[in-house]
């Protein structure tokens with residue numbers, strides 16, 4: 365084995381949320397090419413039944429492998445990770461990284477009082493994926509999990525502050541505030557964009573944990589262990605595709621991710637799954 369593989373890393377989310385993970389991947393692995401698909405034409409995933417999200421995730425992941433030659437897949441969406449990670453890991457010919465386990469590990473490290481919270485979409489929280497991942501990391505952790513329907517829609521509209529989102533946050537986070545935790549996992553890749561609001565509601569004693577950095581570190585470890593890292597002296601390229609309005613994806617996405625998102629193109633469905 366040469367230990368060098370310049371094929372791209374494939375990533376996807378229902379929309380813009382996974383850009384928090386893409387940002388971390390670009391920073392941690394600057395030599396790697398990245399292809400990101402945002403399924404904005406079919407977002408949100410959170411309220412959809414698990415079987416439907418699983419089919420979307422399979423379709424996109426296979427497209428990343430077949431049409432974009434991805435060497436690894438990052439499921440940069442908690443809802444899709446919860447619904448499809450096991451299946452994708454079994455059927456894809458390349459390694460798959462989820463955001464759930466890295467997030468659960470980071471949360472267990474962040475708490476001092478051993479009482480933590482997880483927030484996510486209805487699909488993620490009702491799947492029990494975090495409940496299982498946390499129990500596997502530390503069976504003695506006490507935790508409270510709550511779905512936050514509406515948060516993703518605010519982010520996708522670009523409305524990450526103001527009275528409306530603050531009122532919703534106060535209402536949805538009330539059971540988490542009452543649980544006296546000291547670490548809260550943002551178990552949806554859209555939620556880091558609402559960190560200011562969430563942190564104001566939770567108070568300064570609660571650490572907010574985002575799985576983006578942890579997922580990028582887990583990806584780097586996996587690529588190293590499997591001899592899949594790109595040459596170190598190259599500069600990675602970054603491509604962004606969307607199933608929805610590509611102009612909006614490029615304009616709004618650039619504000620969220622940064623200059624690497626210089627343009628976006630249309631994701632065409634793969635015919636050869």
Ligand code: DGL
Pocket residue numbers: 377378379381382407408409410411440441442443444484485488516551552553554
């Ligand atoms: N960003 C996605 C997640 O991490 C889901 C958002 C949605 O489409 O509902 O769960």
